[in-house]
Amino acid sequence: MLANFIDLFVSKAGPGALAFLADKMPRYVLEWNAEDAFRQTVRYAYKYSKFYKRRFDELNIDVRKIRRPSDLKDFYTMPLDIIEHAEDFICSAPNMVFESSGTTGRNKRVYASMEELDRIGKFNAASMLYGGIAKTDRLVNAFDFNIWIPGMITQKTLEQSGMFGMAAGKVDPMEVYSRIPIYKFNIVMGEPTWLIKLTELAEKHGSYPLKFIIGGAERMPDAARSWMSKVWQGAQIRMVYASVESTGTIAYEAFNECEGYHIDETNFIVEIVDAGEDGYGEVVFTTLSRRTMPLIRYKNRDISKITDVKCNCGLPYKRLAKIRGRADELVVASGGNLYPLMFENIFKDIDGIASDWQIIFRLRGIREVMEINLEVREGVLGDVIKKKVFANIKSRYPDLWKNMEIAIFETDFVFHVPGTLRSDRKLLRLIDKRS
Ligand SMILES: [Zn+2]
Structure with a gap:
């Protein structure tokens, strides 16, 4: 009533x-x-x-x-x-x-x-x-x-x-x-x-x-x-x-x-x-x-x-x-639950990273690889970005860092020109290609 x-x-x-x-x-x-x-x-x-x-x-x-x-x-x-x-x-x-x-x-x-x-x-x-x-x-x-x-x-x-x-x-x-x-x-x-x-x-x-x-x-x-x-x-x-x-x-x-x-x-x-x-x-x-x-x-x-x-x-x-994140974007990999917001927190204050990024999990032989795809602005050095990403993971996600330090998985970086990662309206942030 x-x-x-x-x-x-x-x-x-x-x-x-x-x-x-x-x-x-x-x-x-x-x-x-x-x-x-x-x-x-x-x-x-x-x-x-x-x-x-x-x-x-x-x-x-x-x-x-x-x-x-x-x-x-x-x-x-x-x-x-x-x-x-x-x-x-x-x-x-x-x-x-x-x-x-x-x-x-x-x-x-x-x-x-x-x-x-x-x-x-x-x-x-x-x-x-x-x-x-x-x-x-x-x-x-x-x-x-x-x-x-x-x-x-x-x-x-x-x-x-x-x-x-x-x-x-x-x-x-x-x-x-x-x-x-x-x-x-x-x-x-x-x-x-x-x-x-x-x-x-x-x-x-x-x-x-x-x-x-x-x-x-x-x-x-x-x-x-x-x-x-x-x-x-x-x-x-x-x-x-x-x-x-x-x-x-x-x-x-x-x-x-x-x-x-x-x-x-x-x-x-x-x-x-x-x-x-x-x-x-x-x-x-x-x-x-x-x-x-x-x-x-x-x-x-x-x-x-x-x-x-x-x-x-x-x-x-x-x-x-x-x-x-999305229920279908939660990836259990690299020794933990990984979700898009986590990576957003890692990238958020790094100068030179443009808006789009994507993480792809792959297998190289039997080794797990976390491939970090980042759109970076012109003239930004990849090595500088890498250092900052690692520093942020270390301070913000110590559990993930521990797994990286003992090399449970490998980390690859792939850099892209701004505006090239997205081909559809929605960009899937985490992709699992291990199977
Ligand atoms: Zn309020």
Whole structure:
């Protein structure tokens, strides 16, 4: 019942009202709403989605008894389910379809209604207003409009926010750079790798005072954040966490000091499953407000952890830690668990390393080889980079260093020209070629 009331309120309220209320919701209201919405979503999905009807029947799950995610025990919706049966998830007539990137011919397909996209835009606009963005700001949306989702979602956010803006799409960064002074844009949104290219242009040709740079859809290297902020004369760098499957933003950085992403607990229940001792495990989410294609306990393949320690910014929402890597990118090699964030920490403060890198594990005979592929800027000496990489491993990951010192595996370095490692939109950071 509470969920219906909150839903009605959200449909009438503007993003300003949602932003005003963002830090005033007591946790018990959030939790009560989430549980109520979860119950309704499960019953609704069972009634209208062929996929959930079939799976719950197969597993003898009585939806009337399901109150919270843990009641579903080890039931999860897997990425392969969406790849193979996307249309079986549809509960009501969609207006739009989005696809995940990839060239395998087996893309994930996600359907949504216009009403749902407007609602997502409203919540995004609310989180931006809460985080210090004003209606008088001017935003350029440089996210891709091509097949997948962030361009359209950012467009919806712009419509709801009341800001002035431009739907540039993922064009040559020079096109956006040259328009910043013309239209007095002070917020730029795009993918981190694209934002890095834009910032390189500003570093070379002169910068403008930006208020915010907002990235999403891939990880932002730590080193890039401080450099970007400096180049753009103190711009604040914010990241959002979302996926094609989630359609809406699952979690966002409200302020620089937040240390993690606040989970949108009105629209999602996020769980961490198979967590290790450090609390890190796989991110699983349930959509609470989608009615075209609801997803129940969807395994999003990212590794993170949740903290419920109250944030200084005042938001009552739990926080998701910075994504450590992909569940399918975790490599057990060289005497330990290796994940992308670890290498990001090793490379982050080394001058001369450009944004992209990739680690490939190979076998040379029976010897394990860790091949470190790095894009380096022109004129940088390989030996200098090598020394710094080893020094950082020694001080930051002593266990890994120990294995290197006793030569459990060999380390090869391969240097590349900036911009040549990536051939697809997403660059796989860790690759295991030992088998
Ligand atoms: Zn916060």
